[in-house]
Amino acid sequence: MASTRKENYNPEEYLLNTLNDLDIGFVKVSNDGIILNHNLAFNKIFGFDPEINLIDTKVLDYWLNSEERNKFREILYKNGIVKKFVTSAKKIDGKKIVLELTFKLNKNSNGEIISSEGTFIDVTEHIENEQKLKDSEEKYHLISENANDMISILNEKFEIEYFNENTYQKLLGYSKDEVIGNLSLKYIHPDDIEHATRLFKEIFKSGEAQGDIRVKNKFGRYFWLEAKGKTFIDKNGKKKNLMISRDITERKKAEEEIKSRYEFERLISLISIDFINILNENLNDLINLALKKIGQFINAVRCSIFIYSEDLTRVTNTNEWCIDPNDSQIALLQNIPSENFGYYLKLLKEKKNVIINRFDDIPLEASGEREWIQEYGFRSLMFVPMVYKDKLFGTLGFYGEINVEREWVKDLIDLLKILANIFVNSIVSKQSEELLYHERDLIRTLLDNHPDFIYFKDSNARYQHISKNFSDYFERGIEEIIGKTDLELFPREIANQPHSEDLNVIKTGIPLINKEDTDGETWVLSTKMPWLGKDGNIKGLFGISRDITERKKIELKLKESELKYKAAYNKAEFYKDIFTHDINNILSNIQTSIELSAMYLKDPNRIPDVEELYEVIREQFKKSSSLVSTIRKLSQIDEAVSLVKPVELNDVLKKEIDFILNSHQTRDVNIRTQGFEQIISVNANDLLIDLFQNLLNNAIKYNDSQIVEIYIKMSKEKKNKNDYIKLEFSDNGIGISDKRKDTLFEKDYSKEISSKGLGIGLTLVKKIVESYKGEIWIEDRITGDYRQGANFIVLIPEAV
Numbered sequence: 001m002a003s004t005r006k007e008n009y010n011p012e013e014y015l016l017n018t019l020n021d022l023d024i025g026f027v028k029v030s031n032d033g034i035i036l037n038h039n040l041a042f043n044k045i046f047g048f049d050p051e052i053n054l055i056d057t058k059v060l061d062y063w064l065n066s067e068e069r070n071k072f073r074e075i076l077y078k079n080g081i082v083k084k085f086v087t088s089a090k091k092i093d094g095k096k097i098v099l100e101l102t103f104k105l106n107k108n109s110n111g112e113i114i115s116s117e118g119t120f121i122d123v124t125e126h127i128e129n130e131q132k133l134k135d136s137e138e139k140y141h142l143i144s145e146n147a148n149d150m151i152s153i154l155n156e157k158f159e160i161e162y163f164n165e166n167t168y169q170k171l172l173g174y175s176k177d178e179v180i181g182n183l184s185l186k187y188i189h190p191d192d193i194e195h196a197t198r199l200f201k202e203i204f205k206s207g208e209a210q211g212d213i214r215v216k217n218k219f220g221r222y223f224w225l226e227a228k229g230k231t232f233i234d235k236n237g238k239k240k241n242l243m244i245s246r247d248i249t250e251r252k253k254a255e256e257e258i259k260s261r262y263e264f265e266r267l268i269s270l271i272s273i274d275f276i277n278i279l280n281e282n283l284n285d286l287i288n289l290a291l292k293k294i295g296q297f298i299n300a301v302r303c304s305i306f307i308y309s310e311d312l313t314r315v316t317n318t319n320e321w322c323i324d325p326n327d328s329q330i331a332l333l334q335n336i337p338s339e340n341f342g343y344y345l346k347l348l349k350e351k352k353n354v355i356i357n358r359f360d361d362i363p364l365e366a367s368g369e370r371e372w373i374q375e376y377g378f379r380s381l382m383f384v385p386m387v388y389k390d391k392l393f394g395t396l397g398f399y400g401e402i403n404v405e406r407e408w409v410k411d412l413i414d415l416l417k418i419l420a421n422i423f424v425n426s427i428v429s430k431q432s433e434e435l436l437y438h439e440r441d442l443i444r445t446l447l448d449n450h451p452d453f454i455y456f457k458d459s460n461a462r463y464q465h466i467s468k469n470f471s472d473y474f475e476r477g478i479e480e481i482i483g484k485t486d487l488e489l490f491p492r493e494i495a496n497q498p499h500s501e502d503l504n505v506i507k508t509g510i511p512l513i514n515k516e517d518t519d520g521e522t523w524v525l526s527t528k529m530p531w532l533g534k535d536g537n538i539k540g541l542f543g544i545s546r547d548i549t550e551r552k553k554i555e556l557k558l559k560e561s562e563l564k565y566k567a568a569y570n571k572a573e574f575y576k577d578i579f580t581h582d583i584n585n586i587l588s589n590i591q592t593s594i595e596l597s598a599m600y601l602k603d604p605n606r607i608p609d610v611e612e613l614y615e616v617i618r619e620q621f622k623k624s625s626s627l628v629s630t631i632r633k634l635s636q637i638d639e640a641v642s643l644v645k646p647v648e649l650n651d652v653l654k655k656e657i658d659f660i661l662n663s664h665q666t667r668d669v670n671i672r673t674q675g676f677e678q679i680i681s682v683n684a685n686d687l688l689i690d691l692f693q694n695l696l697n698n699a700i701k702y703n704d705s706q707i708v709e710i711y712i713k714m715s716k717e718k719k720n721k722n723d724y725i726k727l728e729f730s731d732n733g734i735g736i737s738d739k740r741k742d743t744l745f746e747k748d749y750s751k752e753i754s755s756k757g758l759g760i761g762l763t764l765v766k767k768i769v770e771s772y773k774g775e776i777w778i779e780d781r782i783t784g785d786y787r788q789g790a791n792f793i794v795l796i797p798e799a800v
Contacts, residue, residue: 016040025120028106033059036115045099045122047091064088064096072101076116080105086123098124150225154241158184158200161240171247173218189214189222203229203241212248224252261411267297268415268422273509275426282536283430284319287423291321294419295398298412302399304330305423308392312345313338318394329376340368344383349392353417354383355408382408384416386424393428396420453545456531461485461502464540473547494519498526505530505541516548523552583624593617644772646799647684649725650676653712656692664700668707671696675714681799682725684772691768694761695729695792703733709789717795724774724795735786741778772796 016039019026025042029035035054043050046062063069068087076082081104089099103118150171152163160183165176172187188196192213202209210228217223225245234240271290291303305319317333338345343366344354356362359379362370373381380400386393396416398408454467463481471478476489486495486502501512505528512528528543593613600606600613657671682688699710713728736744745766769776774796781789 019119023122025122026117027059027120028115028117029059030115031113035059037117042120045091045097045120047093047095060092062089062091064090072103076103076105082118086127096124097122098127150243150245150247152184152243152245154184154200154229154243156204156239156241158197160184171217171223172215178218187215189216199227200229200241204231204239207231212252215245223247224249257411261415264297264412264415267293268418271419272422275422283426287319287426288321290419290423291319294416295321295323298398300398300400302327302397304397305386305394306333306397307394307427308338312349312392315341315394341372343369344395348383348385348395351385351387351392353385353413354381354395355413356381357408380408382413382416384413384420386420388424388428393424396423451546453547454543455545456540456542457485457502457506458540459506459538461499461506461541501528502541502543506538509538518552521549522547523549590617590621643685644683645685646681647688649680649682649684649688649714649796652688653692656689656696657712660693660696660700664708667700669700669710670707671710671712673712673714680714680725682772682796683799684796687768687771691765691794694765695794698761699729699731699733699790703731705732708732716798719795723798723800725798727794727796728791729794730781730789730791732781732789735780735788736778736790737786744778745776769794769796 016026020039020041023041025045026039027035027042028037035057038054040050043052043054048054065088072082072085072087075085083102085101087099087101089097091097100121100123101118103116105113106115106117108114150164150167153161155161159181160179163176163179168174168179185193185196195211196213199209199211199213208230210226212224212226214222215225224247226248227243227245229241229243231239231241271293274286274290287305295303301323303321304317306315307318308315314335315338316335317330320328320330322328343363347354357380359373362373378399382398384396386396396419398416450467451469453470453473455463455470456465458464462483462485466478466481471481481489486499489495498517504510505512509530511530512526515526517524517526524545525548526543526545528541530538531540531542533539594617597610597613600610661669661671696710700708709732711730715726717724717726745762766776774794776792776794779791779793780786781791
């Protein structure tokens, strides 16, 4: 519906239909606000039913903001037309929309305004999307400008179109004006340009990529960046590269330090291997080669070795490497007085490193050193002491670049100390080997008559030479052994291990020193060393083995004897402590009773008291007798351990219960049992009854109740795959506090309370239980309230 007027052709109606197709609303309004014409899109925009004809109806107020309405009218009546006026409006249901209005005023031939007409375009979705885009851009810029990582955008020419200035300025010092529009490769390290170019191309080709590159800051310093790029299409349809870069300079530095240390350690290791089997006549050349390798690796200009005389008064430069061979000083530094470098000698004798990072580090008292260093222009140097048998042997020196200061780091110094030890050992070894070769014939004669087994094997571990004692021991002729391996001579279960050891020594050159082996009956001590040819290469091995079976037996007997002696001594000390403490208490009680008796005998009225004192004395004698018996039993426990046998527990416990009840007829004692319906046997001996006697006596003795209640419960328990009989002796006595539970069985605590009879008794109980390989501990009869009585729990292995 565009109009209710029907004509053959109506241009206005044709226009309205066209606007409908474009979702553009149209309305024509009279001066008094009556709708003169409209199209269907008008109904749709404001929410009217499409079938409703609004012509001749009053136009509604669709404005949300009166100020915008007034502004619109002001422009319209001033200019006669308003184009693309964007404002907020509302539908008939009150829903907010955003419209783009284009209106004009219609006038008659007299210039009078007779109506207005215009179009409406619903731009709500467009405005909302623009706002979302704006919000997204604001958030992006907020994140970008405050991120710790550097964010930049490159075009396909690798030109920088954007970067987060705050972070860039912080890390690289550049402002936007200095960077935007420039080629990114301009800031890349020359050695990384090719790599960076490939990286950027890969990003634009595959959509994303990452890599590490070095970037120069404003002040010429290079930083390592971890760069990750991803492509996107901008609003103009252009492909761009979003780069996020993180400063990894410190990480790279750490990696380089680790790599450098690894490479240096590897170099030291390779040098060490070189020195293992070096021939004496080649040692000097090898040392010079090692100095060269180390010097070049650490960027030194000179490396040297100085060896001191035996009395440390003279020093000689024995080896040297210089970056410039014409600068050699070795000929001038032969057998010179050590006092010329007295200050350094003092430090080196104390096994301290001499480290000079800059010339000013040299103390004034080191005048000789200052003069020498200044003469040659060194600004940094380091000397590492070479020590042999805890005495200064020489020094290993390194010199930095002329007139250049440097820091000698600790890791480097530690590794150089290892090198110094290698040199010392090699030089000393050379001296020793020269003496060894000089006396070669004498040594051969000695080995031929030596009681040990001496042998030489080739590179395949086949016997080449053996001593006479070797062949005699194995009762084989020398010709039967020569040319064969251990695998061909002995059973494989015996020969496999020594044969593998032989091959390892031959392959690695690493000796096997003082290795003990046994077949269960015979013990052999072996040393195997690489056998070197004249060219210094390993041609096999030589070994010395000794039968140490008798020595091992003697060592074992001595060890057993020592253990028995210690055990006997500790046991004697234990019994002595217990006996001394308790007998002193008994004697003290007797002495006190005698002294009181002497006083009471003078007073006839105190005769009854004297009788009581005599009873005390008799009781103390009984205690002394009991003490001796208990000590005897304690001493028997260790001897009885091996005499453990199956014992019928029910019968032993019943007899002890009957004995206890008969012994305490003056007390009201009630003993109940549970779980003894079945006959049970345990691994024990005759001391089992003493265990029960002590536990039952303590339950009665330390009980203030009118009726003594003792409850004995037996059950079975499995612990650590072993079967035990569990006995619980609970009573209603005075109980044992938690603090006392932890120490009651300890020796010192037992001594402390043994005068009351409890300590030594529990010592006996614990030793008996342990001799059965059982356990004993204390709990409260009523959990949490020890005053309600104690529960002694005993585990004894069940007899099979």
